[in-house]
Amino acid sequence: MNKQRVLTGITTTGTPHLGNYVGAIRPAIAASQRADVQSFYFLADFHALIKCHDPVLVHQSTREIAATWLALGLDTNNAVFYRQSDVPEIPELCWMLTCMAAKGLMNRAHAYKGAVDINKEAGEDPDFGITMGLYSYPILMAADILMFNAQKVPVGKDQIQHVEMARDIAARFNHHYGEHFVLPEAQVDDTVALLQGLDGRKMSKSYGNTIPLFLPEKQLKKSINKILTNLLEPGEAKDPDTSAVFQIWQAFATPAQTTEMRQAFADGIAWGEAKKQLFELINGHVGDAREKYELLLDNPAHIEEMLQAGAAKARSYSKPLLEKVRAAVGIKKIQ
Secondary structure: OOOEEEEEEEEOOOOOEHHHHHHHHHHHHHHHOOOOEEEEEEEEHHHHHHHOOOHHHHHHHHHHHHHHHHHOOOOOOOOEEEEHHHOOHHHHHHHHHHOOOOHHHHHOOHHHHHHHHHHHHOOOOOOOOOOHHHHHHHHHHHHHHHOOOOOEEEOOHHHHHHHHHHHHHHHHHHHHHOOOOOOOEEEOOOOOOOOEOOOOOEOOHHHOOOOEOOOOHHHHHHHHHOOOOOOOOOOOOOOHHHOHHHHHHHHHOOHHHHHHHHHHHHOOOOHHHHHHHHHHHHHHHHHHHHHHHHHHHOOHHHHHHHHHHHHHHHHHHHHHHHHHHHHHHOOOOOO
16 A cells, blocks of 8 residues: 655644644644654754754754654654654755755745744844744755655645745655655645634744643642633623634544533533633643653653654665656766
8 A cells, every 4th residue: 555645843842732732743643643644753853953042942842843743642663753853864864955946935935924024023134043944944944844755735824834844845856856756735624723822822832822732730729710711701692703612622532522511601600610621621631741741751761762764764765766866967976
């Protein structure tokens, strides 16, 4: 059976939160267990250096994110799970692709343009504080994808442009040097929930409004109690469709539980009671995995062993491809 190759990167900045779990980790782990999919999941620690210059945080985040995926049941026999920096072929390919990537294409990248716009509004030089890491980010992402000839790349809508850029760069390379790369396609799942955070905005590390996935019980309860609600009293009907409490409930509940909670909102459930039930639902959902997560954090050598095994598996794909690419561009032994 020809398996479809699917690739996902997880940037190693910060601690995984409920939004990461619902939006990316849960669907990816389900895919890792499918017989018809060859999944590549990597810890994007080179990408982390673009935004985070705290080495302790990058290292800690790498450990926490690896432990999270393993605790939640990632099938490492079926999926290839590796750390980006353990595959030296990726940065080497990145340079070759950089030599094919048009500067005009990079100028149009949303992240770069957004940073330039912020500088202009502040009256600064357009490129103030912008590193080549930020500017070249789409090329490294292209190398991540093309290194394993992934056919599908699950992304949020804000990342579609980067997959399209990878296609452009791959097509240009193929045109010059022959067919080496599959042209990848972005895969956007509109059914994946985007969770609201504590303040009602999208749950995001940049807003500081997240609920970490594996908080101890007491802290999880405290965090859930901080979710912003309106002043409606017990007995007054509440609108589930504008409530972060309900929206998070829906992401973890069965359809029957969702229907029951929708009715409870109509019947005027007290916010305190709704939050208590939400805590119980989430705690029940993540409790077993939390125990595994804590055991893994206490055994970093095991995490490292799993990542090294994943790197060996990843390099069984990356080394032969890079050999062909090197030969194609003329970097080979003199004969």
